[in-house]
Amino acid sequence: MLYVDIPSREEFLLLSDVRSDACVTIYIETSPLHQELATSKIQLGNFIKDALLQLEAAHFDKRRLALLEEQLYSVLDDPSFWDLHAYSLAILATPDSIRTYRLANVIPNQLHVSERFYLKPLLRALTFPHSAYILALSENQARVIEFFADVPAEEMNVANMPANVLEAVGKASLNVQKYGGVDDKVRLAQYTRQIDHALRPIFAQHDYPLILVSAEPLASIYRATNTLSNLVDETLFTNAEHIGTSELVKMVRPIMDKYYQTQLDALKPLFELRSGQRRVTTDLSDAARFATLGAIDLLLIDIDSNIPGTINEQGIITFAEKSDITTYGVIDEIVRLALATGARVMAVRQQDLPAGKSLHAILRYAL
Structure with missing residues (x-):
């Protein structure tokens, strides 16, 4: 844990x-x-x-x-x-x-x-907080586990969510893999639809991802009835009935990492579009000036880059050869200025930025 x-x-x-x-x-x-x-x-x-x-x-x-x-x-x-x-x-x-x-x-x-x-290193935790919900779903058991960044993982009591398929539809035995009956599949869909309805109030308040842990055919049936945009595309295909909370969290973390990378990859077309509109900069000096003016809309910064210096009230950078008590990280200050004016800021690795650059910014208007 x-x-x-x-x-x-x-x-x-x-x-x-x-x-x-x-x-x-x-x-x-x-x-x-x-x-x-x-x-x-x-x-x-x-x-x-x-x-x-x-x-x-x-x-x-x-x-x-x-x-x-x-x-x-x-x-x-x-x-x-x-x-x-x-x-x-x-x-x-x-x-x-x-x-x-x-x-x-x-x-x-x-x-x-x-x-x-x-x-700046704290921004990585804010960008990708490793907080999510797990829906561990089988015919015999439905569990929702929350693992927020600031509390230990624990199983939730979700109002109006059926504990199993029997509670949902009142049928003692549903074995789709054995019989494959249409009637059984319909009842499983009723079960997953009730779960979806029960989860809606939770995701009306939070935008954390939901990771499905289930075996087929129930996994596909749940996805067919799901209405939650938070559901991650990838499923952990296993029967989670006998897997503890802590172990489930460990098992889904690779899925979380892929989910975050997908979010970053989705930004690339946006940067290409805004670049054609002259609303993108990778220059530190320009970014400092635009951050001071409140002109940055989205900012990606290299979490491992530390460039010492100072930034004055006009947004002009004075770079320093080395860090000391009179200087600070100029990217840190650009981040502070951007956040204070409502920008979205994400701390990423160097490979997620243009080659050799410490930041990548989308502006609110053209240069």
């Missing part, structure tokens, strides 16, 4: 607005297995020492430095904190506060010290 707690979009914006005399951002690779966390704790201890040394070298106020040290070690030295983890840990600390987030995606170990937090 993964234990994760990612920030919401609103919380991300609040974090992006934080300014302090010292903002320490740490990302650590972790593991759901408690016995494998020793390496993560050693790495965190090394990053804490490195951050404090950087600030000492910059003649940082000693009293403020002591407060920051206390905040950081409050995480490292807390045994209960290390009980439950996922695949990455984000730590955001100032001398006055500290926040931590456990993430389902793997983020390489890294340390950043600046006057603001380095938040």
